Amino acid sequence: MKKIFNWLFYGLKFLLLIAALGLTLFVLIRMNVRLEKNMMSVLPELIPFALLLILFIVNMIFKQKGVNENIFYNLTCCLVLATIVCVALRAVLDTNMVLNEKYGYGVDFNFFDNFVAYINIMLYGLSIANILFMFREKEDKVQKSKKLKKA
């Protein structure tokens, strides 16, 4: 059961990361177009997403069990990315927020802007935790110590 949930969260975190990245990019590009700012200024906001994506790919390629089989980490990733998706969707679709319509942009930048700092904190935090979870004792060493204990 635990394994099923783990693989579910593992798969979901990739999908949610792509969705969160896409929606955040959409809101930021709309905001920059509106403010007539250079598109390059969007890039720093995407660094935490790119970093996390690279780490996920590294975890997958090198089959790092410390991360891939860590259900708590995978669940937290899903929760963080779902929060980002929810915030971005509300900024676009929640028309009860009056500033969404007031300026006629179709996106409530004020609302999204409130959460940008939290998004960065959460994504950088997940990246740091990911790197720390990578380091663990080699499995053969662990097995050896277990055998010794049994003997």
Add this chain to the structure above:
Amino acid sequence: MKKFLLEYANVFAYTITGLIFGLAFFLLFINFYHMQELAETVDVSSYNDTNKATVESKIETIRNNISVYNQSTYTGSLNIYGLNTVQLKLQDCLEILESEDMMKYFELDEIGIKDSYNFTLDFKNKILNDCLVMQVKSMFNTDTVSMLPNFNVIKPYVELNLDTLLDSTNYVQSNIENSDHYYFSTETNKANFFNLVDDSYSDVMNSYQNSLDLLVEVSNWYRNVVLGG
């Protein structure tokens, strides 16, 4: 030593993950909560019925007051250009008051934050700007109207009330716009928010009624001027 460091790194990683879990959990659920708060509606059916009746009666009073003058039948000694100007300006105000854009708010049974906000904006744009400033205030700045009796009495009265009315709904608009900003909520702003829809609507409605009262006063002055002259 290496084993200790690895274990320490693991504990640290779990701590960071736990803190982020808590923050994400909080932000996700506060978003659902905020979404529900914004979707809150208030029943204003009985309140609107009473207000609609009052507004219709005031509009009728203004219409009756300005209809006492007819240029083709007027035989008095007052300046007809002045009388015409006042009648036309008040007639324009009546059209704005009776427009569908303004009357639609009295047909609503339930209002949400968006309705309160739109009502505030329409009141400011149509009643305050298009009617009171563009028609009534400009009317009192014309030379022909200044020659009418009791002009010196009605003008300061209108200007004083107009200044109060122009600022009366600014804070309502800012309050509603600030409801889009949602950080960590406190009991105070939660309590304020639950009343925001209702309070904003009532405040703007009060200003609306005060604007009508001002127009009724102006139309009463006009009636007295016409009948007296």
